[in-house]
Amino acid sequence: MIFLVLKLNIQITDQISKRTINQFMQQQKNLFAHYKQPSIKEDSYVTGLNLANSMKGRELVPFIPINGRQVNFYYCGPTIYKKFHLGHARTYLGIDIIRRTLRDYFNYDLLSVMNITDIDDKIINGAKLANQDFLEYTKIWEKNFFSAMESLSIELPDVITRCSDYIPEIVTFIEKIISNGYAYNNNGSVYFDIQKYLADGHTYPKMRPEINVDQLQEGERESQVNKQSEKKSLNDFILWKASKPEEPKWHSPWGEGRPGWHIQCSVMASSILGNPIDLHAGGIDLVYPHHDNSQAQAEACFNCDQWINYFIHLGHLNFANRKMSRSLKDFITIDEILKKYTPRQIRLNFAIHKYDTVMDYSEEHFEQAISIDKTYHKFFQNTQIYLRDSQITGPQKWMQNDFQISNLLRNTKQVIHIELLNNFNFPTVIDAIDKLINQVNVQITNKTVRAPLVHSVVEYVKFILGLIGLNYQTQNNNSSDIKLIMTEVCSIRDQVKLATSKGEFEAIQNIVTQKQFQYEKNLSNGIVDCVNQFQQQVLVASQDKNKQLLFQLCDKLRDEQLFDLGIKIEDKQQVSIWKQYDPQELKLEREQQQKLIQQKEQIKKKEEEKKKQEELIQLEKSKIHPKDMFLTQIDKYSEFDENGIPVKDKNGNELSKKQNKVVKELWEIQNKIHNQYLLQLQKQQQ
């Protein structure tokens, strides 16, 4: 039983009252009995992947595509009327990671389609409010969407379908539904006939089967409120909306109007991918009614049993413990978030949570992401240096540590393979990577692991992090040119520091007049300028025999000039090493570090204050003579002995043995404390 409970990954909604697990599971089984799980055929490509399938109540279902390795994948895109925010980021980043994993790890032949909803009530209203032309308005917000996607390095789908391009197809589709008997025209608007659909034995809704038919929402507020008179049944949802004045409109057999929201996905997805479709994804808030309606429409049009085989849903992002949706004022836009965090940190923030779970927005999560990001970045930098400095002609024989790392690498690959199969369980994948990295870091520090093996580990880590869309490559390929000059720069600076510490000013002058650096083809001019200026200033300072200034100049070169170019110098004992970063990232990293330090200092300060206060209280307490300690407690006691120890309670009754014992102990403790205080006083006076 417990095993079964662990396997099922079901979200219990408010509408299901609490029952025993037994009854619940039985009901679950019945509720999703309509789902036809694809079976393994002779040419099936079976990887062992299991997905939390909303078609089966989010149970883990083995993923079997219809046609060999081919996977047809559709996911809901944006309704373009406002800025891209963090909630969107979670959904699209989640899908991005899933796509990469399906394609690059499991080698499926993936064809991905994403729609753009560019005809919608919210867009029309938004354009009116902004006093803009409808088309112009959608163009602006579509551009904003794609810019945001690009800034987060989210891959574009293979196909983009805009609703406004598919009006003819939508009309044809609706006509088919009508002719199949599942929709009707009333007053220029077309509605889906839910009663007829149910009466003919169809299941609806498929993914929220526990919903009471009477409670069925339509999903488009407007129709539900305004057009009840046109509908056969309250729950019928709109497919085609009769035109209203001053609204964009298109021609149809039922008059002028525009598509409803739900119909768009059914039409565009099947236009490209046909029927049935392997995989459909979207945010969890779309499950019902939007996704269920999409399915009903398609199944009503094609007269098929099951339009989508696997439906997966991305979890919500709760912001300040509230659902991240536009109707709330306090949302976070991508522009603002990118001022605080890098795209990589944002990705990691989400990747450390399962894609289909609800998640709270919190600074702590981000800090965890920042920390992991730094770990990875350091790992790649350190291994790069280790490999850069290793000689292939050096010792290569495997020692115990090499076998250890190799075994760990193989174990890690096994664990990660299993966890990726397990509904893309990336949090555990990241844990496994962390363990591997930690071990390798230790071996690298001790120089007890062969470089080719390190290289193999690095390549594997790169590959897995690539599935998350994380890229730690240094952005320049002219690194060989920079390598040469940077080696020289570090050497000069190290020599200056050493000579300065020895007060050898003439030597310094020699060092910095050896070579005037020239611009060379493709060489970083910035570095050239830095080092020439450094040499100049050091020359003067050494002529003035100004040690302090000399050290300051060395620091300035490291912390400001080269830092601004994205070059980080790390002073290691006598020799320094250099690493190259994206200048923007380096700057952001420093800001985040400073912020962290500030926070720590604030916490420390608060604790110190708190401690100080406590000490004061203790001091005051210790000044009290034990014989006075109970005197004020007249609400408890009425009579005291010569030492101030209570003998009678407030009612005049003698204290019990136990009470006596207690007050005597307290008296002793206070006596001790007070004597210590007196001793302290004496010492101070001496």
Next chain:
Amino acid sequence: MIFLVLKLNIQITDQISKRTINQFMQQQKNLFAHYKQPSIKEDSYVTGLNLANSMKGRELVPFIPINGRQVNFYYCGPTIYKKFHLGHARTYLGIDIIRRTLRDYFNYDLLSVMNITDIDDKIINGAKLANQDFLEYTKIWEKNFFSAMESLSIELPDVITRCSDYIPEIVTFIEKIISNGYAYNNNGSVYFDIQKYLADGHTYPKMRPEINVDQLQEGERESQVNKQSEKKSLNDFILWKASKPEEPKWHSPWGEGRPGWHIQCSVMASSILGNPIDLHAGGIDLVYPHHDNSQAQAEACFNCDQWINYFIHLGHLNFANRKMSRSLKDFITIDEILKKYTPRQIRLNFAIHKYDTVMDYSEEHFEQAISIDKTYHKFFQNTQIYLRDSQITGPQKWMQNDFQISNLLRNTKQVIHIELLNNFNFPTVIDAIDKLINQVNVQITNKTVRAPLVHSVVEYVKFILGLIGLNYQTQNNNSSDIKLIMTEVCSIRDQVKLATSKGEFEAIQNIVTQKQFQYEKNLSNGIVDCVNQFQQQVLVASQDKNKQLLFQLCDKLRDEQLFDLGIKIEDKQQVSIWKQYDPQELKLEREQQQKLIQQKEQIKKKEEEKKKQEELIQLEKSKIHPKDMFLTQIDKYSEFDENGIPVKDKNGNELSKKQNKVVKELWEIQNKIHNQYLLQLQKQQQ
């Protein structure tokens, strides 16, 4: 029968006399009956890959690793005593491609070990000849090997094992063989006891079972010739060689000496990978005796049936129709080859042939490789420009061509998947890629395909070519900086050309004095210098109103200055476009193009000369009057009529009817030709 013949991939050697296919196949079946094909277990990872397995006479055998996705892979490395040459390149490039495919396409968890034979007769002799210390000598040639590998971008194995590091392990291994009864010590040398091995029921040799026991070679000439007296059986091969004076030596239970050649691989492979091992590869010339001896040794030591499950062999490279081996003087070293061809072209040259087939070195093959390389390079450049210039907010709806390309892409993926499973059949893979690329090129030229789909095609092609180790990324990531300045440079140059053609010299002066280009952080100084100089020279030339010079300067900028920086400008009607290359590659490409043109011109010249000669001969012939034509043929004829037509043969007999007819026809033809000649003369005189 025919089906079976098609499936078997057997190389018929000289030693097997020709028999009927029937008898042959029956014999094959029997010859390799000892091979135990791995069976599919519950946790087996089955991709469908088939390998030409030398353990089964190079029949295609389904590849089933011992342990899930893990593949333990050992391949023979170099004996380091001479320069790396093209034959080596074929072997190591072949293995490189196989490794990448196993790991990156089929997602096996690959652990690859390669040995370095740094103790060997040839090394000792080479060091003596070169008058160098043995250790120094090996260091030099090992470095040469790894440099060559690096210049060809061949990946290092995960583990490198040098023979000299494994002496203790070798000694222990040999001791085990001795104690198992399959080797014996004689006079400080240890030999493998083949007769005992065979007598105990072992199969030897396993991969060349048709070889007559009496004909067994030992594989190390020296022992065979010199030490026959020490061996129980002529065919026993040496495991440990007793020391000779002035040779490097190591201590052993049998005295001072050094390992034989064969023992090294058995010991080092099993040291890292254990026993049994999934996959072993090497050049075909090593099959027997080296690989078979390696197996015998390991099986004699571990007392196991089958040490290697899959043995694959890389085909020979024949040079000038002779086997590429060191004993031939005319070999091609990597250094020389790289002066003529790029690493990518060398890889392609081999990839268009199946890895396990024999191959002739020829210029034609290389030309084919050059042509394919250019096709790929152009494809990536053109698609890069297409994607660079496309707007995501533009039209996205799929048209017929998009569906076509998408279907072609999917078909291509299917074909390639099947062909990779089929013993890494890369020639067919390359054909499939070519077809795909051609179609996409057409669509791009007509601008009739959506950019996201092009991107998907590009990524897939990149992935597959990556398995061959081909990388067409432009090497710089500062392309955004260069993009800005190059756009300006092209614009200025285009304006200058246009204004020059119109004779608008003042306008030119305005154009080139608009902006003095400055060095900017990380910007290519070379381009800055070029454009500043161009502007200067154009200014002067326009002041002199020198059109010719102005055009020359525009050409010079394109063909020399920017070309040397790796920037290729292509003039398209009025606007030029620019593409970035590796400068070295661009230069080499031009040289190869010029060479090709030269060759074509030479061929054309020769043909013209030949044609001219023939014409001369014809002219001379036409000068002869028909009545004279037979007169000189006194060896055939004795009498002639008034027209010079022969009537009697040399013996005085009259010609037959047939002979008559023939000579009359010849006379008529010559008459015609001669008359034409006379006509021609007349015309000339007029």
